[in-house]
Amino acid sequence: MTIKLKLELASGQSLKGAPLELLSKGVPIARALVDERGHAVFDAKPGAAELAVRVDRGILKTI
Template sequence: MTIKLKLELASGDSLKGAPLELLADGKAIAKAVVGKHGDVVFDAKSGAGRLAVRVDRSILRTG
């Protein structure tokens, strides 16, 4: 299954290059990176469950 998204931030900031994860019932099932115009494409196996998207927290800086 292919899931396509377009991300637009109200602030106008870009998320280009941000790693995202597609979750099904809280478990990561696919990963993707935000493209130049906010486009994201996930390729995942078909199945039932609640879907959500989160930013891969590995990009967050601490300190």
């Protein structure tokens, strides 16, 4: 199963290269990197479960 998303920050900062994890029941089941347009694509096994996405916020820089 392919899951596509687009991420946008209200601040206008880019998330290019940000590592993301797709979680099922709090456990990572797939990983992706954000591209230059803010898109990320996960490949995961099909199934019925609540999903969440975790962003490594440590990559964000403060000005």
